[in-house]
Amino acid sequence: MKVKALIGFVATIDGVKYRVQAGDELEMPKGADWLTAGLAEKAESKPRRKTAK
């Protein structure tokens, strides 16, 4: 799931350290739950632009 960071934070997932800045959009690593922690929100997927045929 792609998320947008609400605040900057540091997290360690499976031994890998992530340093995230507020506003960063990134794929949330497996096993992480930054939404429940209040650190990030689901990134809004942009609607596909309609193209004329």
Added chain:
Amino acid sequence: MAFLTIYTPTHRRPSLLRTCVLSVEMQVCHDYEQVIIHDEIGVGIAGMFAAIPGNLNLIKGDYVYILQDDDVLADNGVIGDVRMFAIKNNMPPVVIGRNIKRGNKYPTYWRERPQEGHIDLGSYVIRRDVFAANARQFGQRYAGDADFIDALWAAGYPFAWLDRLLSREQIPERPGLGRPERELL
């Protein structure tokens, strides 16, 4: 480089963390950085202390203050007052202030050797070099913060005493004890 690094470990406390961060953002003095350390698995308070040596590279401020996610800075002048106090006192290694936990004001003993149960993690601000050199002194237990500050006293670091409230708990009647927010609110 900032004057103060506020080091905030957090675990499943979204609204408490928001209020904690807000209390920092409201400071009149902006000479700080706040580092949020997310605990994914619930390492608890002992685990929080154990993680500190591995996170020293994140601390860039002249001083370090550990503000837990269920605490807030007491008012919007805390950082400014600590900064002014430190400058006036020639940047002392240790600044002891006041904080409120479980309805009690700490430290209980003023201008005396720290004693377990009578001083709290929120009672002290430590100069970064001293913090880094002694980060392994945090005991890996609930009262590990008392081990740390007592080790500094025993090592002979001068303590400077700032009779001012630094922080307080957000929910006085429910001590956090490492529990997630849904068990506290």
